[in-house]
Amino acid sequence: MTATDSQDEFTPATVAELSRFMRENSTDGRRSIVPVGGRTALNYGHSTPEDSLRVSTAQLQRVIDYPARDMTITVEAGIRMDELAKTLKAENQRLPVDVAQSQRATLGGVIATNTSGPRRFGHGTMRDYVIGISGVDASGRHFKAGGRVVKNVAGYDLCKLMVGSLGTLAIITQVTLKLRPTVASSALVWMIFPKYASIDEVLESLLASQTRPISVEVLDPKAADHVSSDARCQLPNQSPVLIIGFEGSDSETQWQIETLEQECAEFKPAATHVLNRKDADSVWKSLTEYATWSDDPLTFQANLRPSKAIEFIERATKLGVAVQAHAGNGTVVGHLSDEASTLESCQSILDELRQIARASQGNLVVLRCDDDWKAALPVFGEPEDAWPLMQRVKAELDPNGILSPGKIWKGHQ
Amino acid sequence: MSLSRDLIQRFQQIVGDEGVLYNPEELLVYECDGYVVEKKVPDVVLFPTCQQHVVDIVKTCNEFDVPFLPRGAGTSLAGGTLPVGGGVMITLTRMKQILEVNMRDRYAVVEPGLVNVHLTQHLAGSGYHYAPDPSSQGACTIGGNVATNSGGPHTLKYGVTVNHVLGVEAVLPDGSVVQLGGPVEGSPGYDLTGLFVGSEGTFGIATRVYVRITRDPVAYRTMLGVFETVHDATQAISNIVGAGIVPAALEMMDQGIVEALEAAFHFGFPLDAGAVLLIEVDGLEVAVNEEAQRIVNLCEQSGAREVRKANTAEERQLLWKCRKQAFGAIGRLSPSYCTQDGVVPRTKLPEILEFISESGKRHDIRIVNVFHAGDGNIHPILLFDERDKEQIERVLKSSDEILAKCLELGGSVTGEHGIGVEKIDFMSKLFEPDDLAVMADVRKAFNPMGRCSPQKMLPTAGACGMEHIEKDHPGRRAAM
Known part of the structure; x- marks a missing residue:
């Protein structure tokens, strides 16, 4: 145990140490374990037993391998999202999944909670980017699935199983991600409409739009007021707001803004504001943070x-x-x-x-x-149709109900 | 194993006489799929036409304690539908309805036996398509694509099958029906849909698939980069990906394959080039020229002799037809062939291609290449004459050597064809015992008795004391 440890928390310095600890715990004591990363989403799900021991990935945050020209990266799961983004940006690359409180949130936590934001419309979610994963299960088995190449169908895709598993199946220790290039520009078109019905018409028309939005957001006036003031942009918000996001080369983004404005004219927005550069960045960020505000x-x-x-x-x-x-x-x-x-x-x-x-x-x-x-x-x-099957998966991997018991299904392991 | 008359009668009651094959000569067709090295005739082949049939069949198999497995069009290249140990083969090709297309919510619901390209054909003109496009898409089924998590040329930009499957309704190995995911994204709980895709028929039988439909690109630019050597071409691939460009597709064909294609299709391919790259970018009209020009520049910097552009939609279609039927043209080169489906990090392509060429020389086997270069997914095609036993041994040695090299370079033994029975021996080289044990546990949750697709995917798999099938010759295989 390290200096930061207490009766309630354990911060392994290595995966081997974590694995040993979990193995011992599974035979001796069987205390419930709650994995923690950046602690931004601990409140998510049902509460776990009060005497649970938190296991922190704070010391597992190395970049293991970043072959930038392959557009993949392998990192330990405790890496903070901002730190990861900084590393990727140096190579003009990114993971295009929006994460709130990214200065604190860790990659492992983002995967466990399947966090996403506005860009999921254009870029998908974590399941589309995690190509390799390692973890330690309740009995201390250090396992991996997937690999370090972008296309791979060898073995069961446990990457998918880990995304959104909320720390109930394993402690995620290492992740390989598929990456995307950064884009030259992004912009948001902020439109207000007198009625929701008009927005519904626009949403319908977008299905045949010449443009290819990256995000399609709708805010009610209260949320719009919050986003607008949080982003320090004076944006109209007295009625429902539709925000369409674009990314690409400068000419691509510009062309899409103009085209969208033309396409939307028939639906008579009460006001249209185009947000570029800094303003766009601030509003993207506020839209991302909204869920945690x-x-x-x-x-x-x-x-x-x-x-x-x-x-x-x-x-x-x-x-x-x-x-x-x-x-x-x-x-x-x-x-x-x-x-x-x-x-x-x-x-x-x-x-x-x-x-x-x-x-x-x-x-x-x-x-x-x-x-x-x-x-x-x-x-x-x-209850969903598949819950009993999910509970069987949980029971196979964690028969003693050690990892985050009751987190998803109250009273069930 | 031979099934009792009683059991056959039960099956006839479920699917009718027309839905049951059990005469040895009729069963012969089902002794293998696109992987013909190992063969095994099922005891009976059944053709359900609805979910209830599948449920009744599976429950009956459990009652009589016989193994069973699903089969689509049988285009698998890794023996995914080989009935190891015999038993009941459930062929889903008569369940091929498109049940729903919802444009507003961007999904379609299909039965598993629907042929892949039929969905895209059905959507033609709507502005949407189904993105995964395996080269066998004219024959392979969506249920089969789900089982193997199929790829295809355009998955470089758009993602493989799992990125387009929203949900699956499946008959589990105990005969119960479960819906995983569905038309709506993000249902609470584990992503069992993502886990089911690529499980190679070992988790149950999909009877309904919810797929995402994708907007058609507004514009395409399709190019043919002509290179003096394979090395220059692979260097260009590495440079394109390294520059942060993700084309819609990026395929390589070497001289040997180009020769065969030219003889078959008379496209006008340069016969003296060492390799050609088929590169496509798509997107907005305003963007594609810029991206195409960057690619042309990178090709030229990497030593391309020339970069030709497809000038018309017909030319583009012909280029893609050539690519997708490449395996069909191989008959012009040799009586038999086999291919491997390894993957390497994209920057390692020059290295693996060099190794493949050396391996061919070392074992005196001619090898030609046509593959998904942008993904690093190789498909070396080893040519041989299956009447020559000694040559076959050399082919197997060379194949194994190539896959081992993929692993050494940090890659995988299969990018899209699956483990099946073909590569099961490689699983313990790719994974540690703990990895395999966790995977086996996950399978137990779905398939505790091991009756569904026994002896697949995991080396420790299986029930029912299966006999070992001797692997003695590689065979001719269908298109990738």
Whole structure:
């Protein structure tokens, strides 16, 4: 154990040390273990047993191999996202997944929570970039899957299994990523519309647009006000906002902005602002941070068909929820307002919204709220058909329920 | 193993007489897929036409304790559909409906037996297509693509099958039905869809696949870079990727393959060139010229003799036809051939190509190359005459040597064809015992009895005391 360790926390210096520790724990004591990275999302999921031991990846943050000309990198999972981005930028490369609190968040944590942001519409999510993974499971087995090449079908794709596993299957120790080149420019077109119905028409028309957006965001006035002031940009936000993001060469971005403006003219936006360079960067960042911003009692994320996003947003805003939608993907983040100050009022809002999501084969997950409330809420939404099978996977890999027990399925290992 | 009359009758009750094959001469067709080195005739072949048939078949197999496995069009190049130890083959080619296309939510729902290209044909004119385009796309099925996580030339930019599958409805090995993922992104819990894709039929039988549909590019620029030597061509690939350019496709063909293609298609390929690169960029009209020009410059700096451009849509189509039918043209070069599907980091292409050439010389085997260069996914084609036993031994030695070299260079033994039975011996070279043990545990969650696709993927696999099938000759294989 290292100097930073306490009764509640262990920070292994090497993977071998971690592996040994987990092996011993699995036979002796069997204390529950909660892996931690940058601690930006510890609140996510059900609470774990109070006497759990946190295992931190803080000392596992080396760059193992960066063959930049192959456009892949292999790093330890405790590396901070900003640090990773800096390393990649030096070679004009990037991992195009938006991560909030990136100065603290670690790659391992981002994978475990399957974090993403506005750019997921154009670039996908972590599952599209993790090509190799290593981890240590509850019994101390140090295993790997995938590899260091961009195309590889040897063995089961445990990379996919680890993405979004919330520290319940293994402690992620090392990751190989496929990378993308940086782009010369990015821009956002911020448009406000008097009615949500007009935005729905624009979203429909985008399916045949000549442009290729990287992000399609919809904000209600409350969320728009927050994003606009957080980014220190004076942007109109008195009515619903649609923000379309583009990336590419200068000429590509410019052409797309102009084309989009022409295409959208028939839907009569009340105002259109084009954000370039610094302003664009600030708004991208605020849009990325939105999910983690809040003093409000509860934050949720709903997933539904993109075609139902506007219906959902309209209903949510009527219930006082501040909403950001990655509308192209059908992902909606909502902060409940202070007015929903009791568990009962939150429950009734979430029940109603969850039903809208369920009606389109989606669901609704509580990202953050008070631990006491979680006990009473269906944190991961209504049961999915595949949950029993997932629980069997968990039981095979962690038969004694050591890793983050109960995190996803309350009362289940 | 031979199945009882009682069992055959049960199957006939499920799928009807027309859905059951059990006469030895009818079964012969199913003794192998595109990998013909190892052969085994199934005891019975069944043709379900709906999910309920699959459920009933699987439950009956469990009741009678017989192994079973799914099969699509049988284009697998690694023996993924070889019925090791016999048993029941469930062929899904009669389940080929497109169940739904939802443009607004950008997905389609299809049955597993749908031929890959039929989906894109169905979408033609809508502005959307299904992106994964294996060279066998005119024959292979989407269910098979899901099983092997198929690639194709354009997966360089657009990603392989798993990047386009949103969900799978599957009959698990115990006969229960489960939906993994679905039309909506991000359902809570583990990404079992991502895990299922590429599981080579060992996790169950997909009966419904939810796929993402992709916008068509507005513009293409398709080029043919002509190089004096293979080395110059691979250097150009390395320089293009190294410059941070991700073309839509980047394929290499060496002199041997170009010769065969020219004889077959009369495209006008330069017969004296050491290698050609087929390069395509796509995207917005405003962007493609700039990107194409950067590629032309990089090719020229790497010593290209010339870079030709496809001037019309017809020329582009012909170029792609040549590429995708390259394996078909090999019949002009030799009576038999086999190919390997190794992957190396892209900057190691010059090294592996040199090694392949040396290995060919060392074993006196002619090897030609046509492959997905942008991904570092090689496909050396070893030419031989299968009547010559001694030559066959040399081919096998050279194949193994090439794959071992891929591993040494930090790569993998399969980029898109799968492990199947062909490369199962390499798994313990690629992975440590703990890696394989974890994978075996994961499989146990899906397939605890091991009756579904036994003896596949993992070297420790299997149930039912299978006999060892002697690997004595490499064979002729279908298109990649």
